[in-house]
Amino acid sequence: MNQQPVAFWSLKPWWCQPWSIVLTGVVISLGSWLFLHRxxxxxxxxxxxxxxxxxxxxxxxxxxxxxxDS
Incomplete structure (x- = not known):
């Protein structure tokens, strides 16, 4: 029986999805610059x-x- 592979991101909760990881990184980087200007x-x-x-x-x-795949 050949099973359909499970998508990696379907195994992760909402807070560990690509959009949330990117958004958090952008907010932290931008926030660092806006608050510290260093x-x-x-x-x-x-x-x-x-x-x-x-x-x-x-x-x-x-x-x-x-x-x-293997």
């Missing part, structure tokens, strides 16, 4: 968020998809 604080925060996005929006779903 590039030396905002830049590392934004770079950490970009790394987080790469991990959880690109690499993890791709790995899950490869695992489901």
């Amino acid at each position: 590039l030396w604080i905002t830049l590392p925060i934004t770079l950490a968020i970009l790394a987080w996005w790469m991990l959880f929006l690109v690499l993890v779903p791709a790995a899950y998809s490869r695992q489901e």
Whole structure:
């Protein structure tokens, strides 16, 4: 019996969906700049968020998809 693969994002709650991850990152980066006006604080925060996005929006779903295919 050939089962339909389960979509990665259907396994996650609403607060862990791509739109909520991106929205939270944008709000944190923009909020850091608007409240602090310090590039030396905002830049590392934004770079950490970009790394987080790469991990959880690109690499993890791709790995899950490869695992489901094998």
